Amino acid sequence: MSINEEVNKRKTFAIISHPDAGKTTLTEKLLLFGNLIRSAGTVKGKKSGKFATSDWMEIEKQRGISVTSSVMNFPYMGHQVNILDTPGHEDFSEDTYRTLTAVDSVVMIIDATKGIEAQTIKLFKVCRMRGIPIFTFINKLDREGRPPLELLEEIEEVLDIETYPMNWPVGMGKRFLGIFDRHGKQFVRFNGNEDETYIPYQDLDKPENQDLVQNSTFQETEDELALLDEAGDQYSLDAVLRGEQTPIFFGSALAPFGVQTFFDTFISMAPAPTARKSTEGLISPDNPEFSGFVFKIQANMNPAHRDRVAFLRVCSGKFERGMSVKLARTDKPIKLSQSQQFVASSRDTIEEAYAGDIIGIYDPNAYRIGDTLIEGKESFEYDELPQFPPELFKKVTAKNVMKAKQFKKGIEQLVQEGAIQLFRGSNDESYIIGAVGELQYEVFEYRMKNEYNVEVMLESIGERIPRWLKTEQVDRTMFDERNLLVKDREGEYLALFKNDFSLRWFKDKHPDIELVDLFEVN
Ligand code: G4P
Numbered sequence: 001m002s003i004n005e006e007v008n009k010r011k012t013f014a015i016i017s018h019p020d021a022g023k024t025t026l027t028e029k030l031l032l033f034g035n036l037i038r039s040a041g042t043v044k045g046k047k048s049g050k051f052a053t054s055d056w057m058e059i060e061k062q063r064g065i066s067v068t069s070s071v072m073n074f075p076y077m078g079h080q081v082n083i084l085d086t087p088g089h090e091d092f093s094e095d096t097y098r099t100l101t102a103v104d105s106v107v108m109i110i111d112a113t114k115g116i117e118a119q120t121i122k123l124f125k126v127c128r129m130r131g132i133p134i135f136t137f138i139n140k141l142d143r144e145g146r147p148p149l150e151l152l153e154e155i156e157e158v159l160d161i162e163t164y165p166m167n168w169p170v171g172m173g174k175r176f177l178g179i180f181d182r183h184g185k186q187f188v189r190f191n192g193n194e195d196e197t198y199i200p201y202q203d204l205d206k207p208e209n210q211d212l213v214q215n216s217t218f219q220e221t222e223d224e225l226a227l228l229d230e231a232g233d234q235y236s237l238d239a240v241l242r243g244e245q246t247p248i249f250f251g252s253a254l255a256p257f258g259v260q261t262f263f264d265t266f267i268s269m270a271p272a273p274t275a276r277k278s279t280e281g282l283i284s285p286d287n288p289e290f291s292g293f294v295f296k297i298q299a300n301m302n303p304a305h306r307d308r309v310a311f312l313r314v315c316s317g318k319f320e321r322g323m324s325v326k327l328a329r330t331d332k333p334i335k336l337s338q339s340q341q342f343v344a345s346s347r348d349t350i351e352e353a354y355a356g357d358i359i360g361i362y363d364p365n366a367y368r369i370g371d372t373l374i375e376g377k378e379s380f381e382y383d384e385l386p387q388f389p390p391e392l393f394k395k396v397t398a399k400n401v402m403k404a405k406q407f408k409k410g411i412e413q414l415v416q417e418g419a420i421q422l423f424r425g426s427n428d429e430s431y432i433i434g435a436v437g438e439l440q441y442e443v444f445e446y447r448m449k450n451e452y453n454v455e456v457m458l459e460s461i462g463e464r465i466p467r468w469l470k471t472e473q474v475d476r477t478m479f480d481e482r483n484l485l486v487k488d489r490e491g492e493y494l495a496l497f498k499n500d501f502s503l504r505w506f507k508d509k510h511p512d513i514e515l516v517d518l519f520e521v522n
Contacts, residue, residue, distance in 0.1 A: 003318060003354065004286040008272045010356030012082040012313075014099055016124070017109035018117035019088050022139040026109060026253040027072070027083065030263060034074030034081060070099075071311070071358045079267055082358055088119060092437035094418065095296050097388040098369065100126045102295045102313035102358060105133040105270045108246070109253075112138050112145030112172065116158050124159050125519045126388070131243045134161070135266050142252040144173035149224065152248065162233045162245040166265055167258065168225055169250040171217040179250055179258055180225055183265050187212075190257050241271055273356040276315050278372070280380035283316050285355030290317035290325065290375035293382040294367050297417060298360075299447065308363035310371075315382065317375060319353040328372040328381045336361055336373075369418035389518040390421050390434030393461040393496055394441060397431070403454045410452030415489065420444050426476065426485040426493065432461065464496035465503055470514035478510060 017023045070085040084103055086096045100106065106127050110116060127134050138151060145151075152163050167188070170177040178189040178196075187204060189197040189212065204213055212218055239245035247269065251258025275282040283291060296311040324335050353359050370385040398407040411431060415422045420441075421434040435441055441458060448454045461484065474493050479485035483506050484496040495515070497503040507515065 002286075003288060006080075006318075006354040007285045007356060009078065009080045010082065010272055010354065011079050011105075011267055011270045012084070012103050012273065012356045012358070013105045013107060013270060014084040014086050014103045015107045015109060016086050016100075016120065016127070017088070018111070018114075018119040021109045021111040021114075021117070021120070022253040023086075023088070023109055026107075026137065026139065026259065027085075029253055029256050029259045030081075030083065031072060031074070033260070033263060034072075034076055071360075073357070077264070077267060080356070081267070082356060084358065086123065090437070091439055092119070093440045094388050094390075094421075094436045096123070097126050097436065098295045098385060098418075100130065100132065101385055102311070103132065104273055104356065105135065107266065108134050108136045110136060110138050110151065110155070112140045112148075112151060112250070113143055115146055115151055115154050121158065128159075128161075128243060129386070129519060133241050133243050133271060134246045135240075135270065136163070136246045136248045137253075137262055138248060138250045139253050141169050141172055141176055141250055141257065142255045148250065155246070155248070161243075162239060163248050164233055164235045164240075164245055165228060165248045165250070167248075167250055167261065168221065168228065170221040175217050176257075177212065177215065177218060179261070180221070181261055182225075184261065188258065188261055190255070192255075194256060196257065196260070237269065240269065273315070277383045278380040280378070283380065283382075285316050287316035288318075289378060290319050290323065290373075291315050291380075291382075292319070292359075292373050293385075294369055294371045294373070295385065297363060297367060297369060299417075299419075299443075308365065309360045310363040310367040312359050312361055312373065314353050314355050314357045314359065316355050319350075319357070319359060321351050323375065325373045325375050326379075327366065328374055328379060329368070331379070332366075334366065334373070368416055385418075387421070387518060388436060389466055390436055391463055391465075392435050392438065392441075393423070393464050394433050394435075395425075395430055395459040395461060396433050397457050397459075399455040399457055406452045407448075407454045407456070410448045410454055413452075414444060414447060419447070421488075423486040423488055423494070426474075426479075426487055432486055433458075434466070461496065462498070464498065465500070466494050466496055467503065467515035467517060468492055468494045470516055471512075478506075 015023050015027060072083045074081055084099050086099050087093065088096065100123065108120060108124060110120065124134070136155065148169055152165065155161065155163050166183045167179040167181045169179050176190055178187055181188050185201050187199045187201065189199060191197060199209060203209065233245065236245055240247055249258065249262040249265070251262055253259060273285040275284045292312045292314040294310045294312050298309045298311070322335065322337050324333055326332065327334055350359055372381040374380065398404060411422060414420055423432040423434055424430065425432060433441070433444065445456055445458065448456050474485070476485060479495060482498045482502040485493060486496060487493055495506070497506065
């Protein structure tokens with residue numbers, strides 16, 4: 001098979017959602033389609049309880065589980081499906097965001113009983129700024145949720161994206177009868193117990209379907225559908241692929257209902273890998289020479305061996321185990337002998353991979369997040385990964401002042417690796433660490449101690465809203481504890497606002513100072 005044919009088979013996506021919307025449940029159903037697992041309930045042991053923050057081995061165990069299941073791949077309907085996990089809950093970190101730089105599309109799950117929730121908004125923004133196509137699955141239709149039209153309105157308003165319902169539910173909870181599959185022009189009838197019947201629209205008139213058609217909930221929904229046909233957005237695959245319209249699917253991951261219809265349609269519409277931006281212009285995925293970039297580094301997966309695995313997204317050509325490539329940043333050759341792919345709960349050695357695939361490569365402490373690896377003579381680097389706005393901030397100091405040198409070295413290296421973000425106090429040059437999730441601090445503390453032999457003290461500054469200041473002159477008197485002035489690694493000033501109120505207050509008081517939100521500029 002040619003490289004082009006291999007690439008076009010690939011469907012690489014991530015599932016994003018707020019905790020408890022049903023990501024694990026839906027993922028399990030998809031893995032069942034791929035015959036990757038035999039029964040539901042085997043994807044991750046997240047119900048095994050919270051880990052004690054001090055116990056790294058426990059974190060490892062937890063992380064180990066989520067790492068090995070962090071990329072799942074299987075063949076489906078002639079395609080090669082790659083699902084990337086986006087760690088949530090207590091695992092939420094910058095890695096969760098960075099995973100989104102390695103996918104070609106995203107499935108966003110929304111809980112029909114709750115609508116849009118906080119974590120969904122954050123992850124959505126990252127997809128938005130990168131123009132990633134987003135497919136929406138509105139879950140838990142087997143429960144009494146919010147009216148479908150209201151949910152659509154909320155998605156359009158809060159996320160500012162056009163919606164196009166690919167299907168439309170008839171009833172919810174106990175009254176749930178099934179869905180109109182607008183795309184497949186059929187009614188999918190819910191018979192309970194994992195049983196669905198597919199009735200083409202033209203067969204709805206048949207006598208055996210009269211009980212359904214005469215049902216008042218069915219008839220009300222027909223009116224709703226007519227309204228949607230008239231007043232709703234027009235379906236446009238182009239708009240979907242540009243990330244401007246999201247196709248909406250209703251269903252229940254648990255029942256399960258509508259999952260097959262959703263997945264089949266999604267797989268047929270989702271984009272295969274496309275060209276990626278580099279310092280030498282766009283690089284096509286069927287470019288014969290191998291290239292890829294590192295989007296995540298997992299350190300200390302096995303504390304006994306101190307090994308590190310770099311997760312690489314293949315962007316062009318063909319990867320072959322043992323091949324020699326070049327690390328673009330240093331121009332040095334590297335042999336990729338230990339490579340892995342991750343399937344559910346085991347790690348298999350991988351022999352070859354194509355654009356769209358994710359592979360884990362052994363990291364001899366050589367890689368940084370965002371690094372480009374290339375085969376052949378060409379020289380280019382893929383676009384730098386964006387910096388994501390941290391939300392949690394802590395002041396850090398070494399417990400033992402005699403360890404200042406190791407302390408600085410450790411922080412510098414971990415910052416370079418992308419494990420944390422570093423800021424400096426504008427007055428006292430104190431070290432302030434920014435992170436997206438609490439887990440990053442746990443990993444930071446552990447690694448400082450184990451790799452650099454420095455015990456650190458962390459003092460929380462709390463959750464903050466960071467805004468970069470676009471101004472020539474910074475007047476320090478404008479800032480205090482509520483809008484703490486700090487500098488980033490490049491020496492750019494930013495203010496860490498205590499809450500929305502202090503942000504608004506500052507804006508009102510200083511309308512001439514432009515405040516930049518990283519989510520909007522990346
Ligand atoms: P997450 O990975 O997004 O955090 O969500 P997960 O799949 O773990 O689902 C969270 C809870 O919601 C689980 O219940 C799960 O069974 C339930 N759930 C998922 N999909 C559906 C659905 O379509 N309908 C209904 N009614 N419930 C759904 P739990 O009680 O927290 O856990 P469990 O003990 O049932 O596993």
